[in-house]
Amino acid sequence: VMSKSPTQQKVQNAPIRIKRKPRNARAKRVMLARDPKVREEDRRTLFMRGTHTTEIITDILKNLHDMKKPDSRYLPRRIEKHPFEDDTSIEFLCEKNESSFFGFGSHSKKRPNNLILGRTFNYKVYDMYEFGVSNIKTMDDFKPSKFPNYCNSPCVVFQGDGFDHNPKLVDVKSLFLDMFQHAPSEKLNLTGLEHVVVLTAKGEKVAFRHYGILLKKSGSKVPRVVLEELGPRFDLELRRNRSAAPDVAREAARVPKQQAASAKLGKNLERNAMGDTVGRVHMQAQSLDQLQVAPPMPPHAARARLSRLVLMQTRKVKGLKRSRDAGEGDAAKRARGAGDESP
Amino acid sequence: EMRDTSEEQFVSALTLIKQRSARETGDDGSRGPEEESMSYDLGRMAAFYNSSTDSFDFNNHQEMADKASITVQFLVGRLFSLPSQPAEGGRTVDLPPPTTSLPREKPVPQPRPLTRWEKFAKEKGIQKKRKDRMVYDDQTKEWKPRFGYKRKANEADDLPPIIEAGPGDDGSESPWEKKEKERKDRMDKQKNRERRNKEERGETAHLAPPPDAVRAEKKAATEAALSLARKSTASVGKFDKKLRGEKKDAIKRKLGAEQATGDVKHEKARQLEVLNKIVSLDTATLDLDKAAGRVSSFLPGERDGDRRKKGKTGKKERGTGAKTKARKGRGK
Numbered sequence: 001v002m003s004k005s006p007t008q009q010k011v012q013n014a015p016i017r018i019k020r021k022p023r024n025a026r027a028k029r030v031m032l033a034r035d036p037k038v039r040e041e042d043r044r045t046l047f048m049r050g051t052h053t054t055e056i057i058t059d060i061l062k063n064l065h066d067m068k069k070p071d072s073r074y075l076p077r078r079i080e081k082h083p084f085e086d087d088t089s090i091e092f093l094c095e096k097n098e099s100s101f102f103g104f105g106s107h108s109k110k111r112p113n114n115l116i117l118g119r120t121f122n123y124k125v126y127d128m129y130e131f132g133v134s135n136i137k138t139m140d141d142f143k144p145s146k147f148p149n150y151c152n153s154p155c156v157v158f159q160g161d162g163f164d165h166n167p168k169l170v171d172v173k174s175l176f177l178d179m180f181q182h183a184p185s186e187k188l189n190l191t192g193l194e195h196v197v198v199l200t201a202k203g204e205k206v207a208f209r210h211y212g213i214l215l216k217k218s219g220s221k222v223p224r225v226v227l228e229e230l231g232p233r234f235d236l237e238l239r240r241n242r243s244a245a246p247d248v249a250r251e252a253a254r255v256p257k258q259q260a261a262s263a264k265l266g267k268n269l270e271r272n273a274m275g276d277t278v279g280r281v282h283m284q285a286q287s288l289d290q291l292q293v294a295p296p297m298p299p300h301a302a303r304a305r306l307s308r309l310v311l312m313q314t315r316k317v318k319g320l321k322r323s324r325d326a327g328e329g330d331a332a333k334r335a336r337g338a339g340d341e342s343p
Numbered sequence: 344e345m346r347d348t349s350e351e352q353f354v355s356a357l358t359l360i361k362q363r364s365a366r367e368t369g370d371d372g373s374r375g376p377e378e379e380s381m382s383y384d385l386g387r388m389a390a391f392y393n394s395s396t397d398s399f400d401f402n403n404h405q406e407m408a409d410k411a412s413i414t415v416q417f418l419v420g421r422l423f424s425l426p427s428q429p430a431e432g433g434r435t436v437d438l439p440p441p442t443t444s445l446p447r448e449k450p451v452p453q454p455r456p457l458t459r460w461e462k463f464a465k466e467k468g469i470q471k472k473r474k475d476r477m478v479y480d481d482q483t484k485e486w487k488p489r490f491g492y493k494r495k496a497n498e499a500d501d502l503p504p505i506i507e508a509g510p511g512d513d514g515s516e517s518p519w520e521k522k523e524k525e526r527k528d529r530m531d532k533q534k535n536r537e538r539r540n541k542e543e544r545g546e547t548a549h550l551a552p553p554p555d556a557v558r559a560e561k562k563a564a565t566e567a568a569l570s571l572a573r574k575s576t577a578s579v580g581k582f583d584k585k586l587r588g589e590k591k592d593a594i595k596r597k598l599g600a601e602q603a604t605g606d607v608k609h610e611k612a613r614q615l616e617v618l619n620k621i622v623s624l625d626t627a628t629l630d631l632d633k634a635a636g637r638v639s640s641f642l643p644g645e646r647d648g649d650r651r652k653k654g655k656t657g658k659k660e661r662g663t664g665a666k667t668k669a670r671k672g673r674g675k
Binding site for chain 2: 222
């Protein structure tokens with residue numbers, strides 16, 4: 001949490017963040033909610049406009065905001081600083097709004113209908129990509145028969161080998177995969193397959209299409225897919241980009257140990273169907289002929305040992321009458337007299 | 344996947360696609376994407392068609408939708424073939440863990456270091472026991488709360504108002520004071536332990552400089568902390584008396600020193616600066632063409648053809664004389 005006290009300005013080491021001690025329970029809850037978590041849930045998006053925008057680019061921003069609701073915020077205020085020139089504004093706003101995705105729309109003669117999409121890591125810009133938006137049709141212009149439910153996470157489809165071969169598009173693919181979906185879950189209700197975002201790469205251009213999925217009866221278990229365009233529809237042409245620095249990328253890619261551990265119990269351990277944790281004990285090879293076995297006990301000693309064990313077990317069961325065997329005699333007395341410790 | 348074609352109820356999605364494609368386009372669907380070019384990340388409900396897209400026309404929206412529907416069909420086919428259980432409205436499938444890794448939002452949280460007690464408890468195998476709210480009172484044979492209203496009476500905690508002196512008591516020590524003192528001691532010790540834990544965790548004071556700070560940074564941090572503490576009074580340092588040799592921090596004012604004083608010269612210059620931005624007097628020119636047009640518009644009887652026309656290159660100023668200069672306020 002960034003401190004605004006005069007200390008921050010006076011002390012030379014600026015990157016240090018002073019953690020404010022929460023003064024009440026509500027502040028503490030907010031602070032804990034913002035702490036890093038082992039498993040990250042839905043990330044928020046922040047949409048902003050630059051000093052100059054066109055109606056089209058504003059509509060696109062609003063459409064994307066609608067798609068990402070409720071984990072999205074659209075700032076009514078305009079942002080003066082352009083992210084590629086000065087990212088302090090973006091970083092500050094993303095921190096205050098607790099968002100790790102951002103979209104920035106602007107328009108200038110040099111860069112008409114400009115859209116910047118990016119991510120942050122630890123409240124600093126991780127990567128961002130600047131696109132020129134063209135071939136635009138907003139959600140209002142489409143009249144689909146069925147709308148996907150609120151907060152339904154779309155499928156994402158990438159078409160084109162550019163997403164594999166072009167290093168910039170590889171990063172763009174990562175961004176889009178991250179940005180348009182919710183956090184991955186373990187189960188999917190098949191009726192919840194309601195919409196899909198299709199991204200097609202051709203050269204340096206990427207087509208963004210958003211379709212609703214209609215599942216029709218087919219002859220088999222797998223239904224027939226019919227797509228209905230929902231909008232928005234636009235083509236993106238990559239302009240500038242800033243990829244993640246390799247050391248930051250490495251840190252962001254770390255998987256917490258707890259997450260990895262919950263997947264498997266650990267070496268040698270398994271869970272069987274009963275829910276028991278089962279492990280294996282690996283013995284060295286033993287030759288049964290060479291086994292060292294203790295000499296057999298004389299029968300009276302063996303019987304005494306057995307009766308001692310039986311007595312200790314029965315003593316634990318309340319109200320159980322002890323059967324007095326003729327053979328038990330001394331051994332039983334000795335056992336009883338020895339005390340009541342468990343075997 | 345090889346399927347027994349005699350089982351007519353099981354038709355692969357690919358067959359369906361090929362059939363539909365053949366029906367609609369009249370060709371064998373070889374233009375459409377093949378399943379071999381597809382790869383998936385079912386954990387993220389994502390599909391990747393890794394083939395050339397040169398034939399895609401971004402402006403042909405029907406074609407784009409058709410091609411997309413083929414890819415989506417493949418994805419849906421894969422999702423439907425995952426292991427599933429019945430659920431409301433249909434079935435629920437178990438998604439596999441995602442295969443593509445995406446960057447995190449925040450760094451991995453560091454596990455909190457164990458405190459002294461936690462280490463000891465772990466070593467000894469001591470488990471935390473959760474205390475119940477209700478406790479059985481043997482005396483009244485009732486369940487009573489452990490604390491609060493109508494709680495179970497505890498002889499050790501609630502001393503009676505009259506206590507008989509034991510053989511060793513000579514009246515110098517009050518048992519109530521003694522109990523209170525013991526309680527205070529316990530609390531102080533606990534506070535010390537907590538403070539020690541905090542230090543061992545490395546949590547420093549709010550305004551302390553980091554351990555690797557340079558001397559100048561430490562000095563700056565001390566001064567900053569001092570200035571903050573100095574004004575931490577009820578009136579935020581406004582009415583506090585100064586100590587000898589102490590300098591109070593500058594009062595925050597709304598206007599800067601320049602703006603607050605009445606400096607006529609500078610004020611004039613500033614106002615002209617503002618005016619220049621709106622109407623640039625220095626580079627102001629008189630376009631006779633326009634001026635004439637404006638004048639003629641309210642003079643009766645003037646027609647367009649009669650207006651005196653001057654070339655566009657003739658940007659002439661009315662006058663460069665002293666009077667004009669004075670009027671325009673030039674020179675300052």
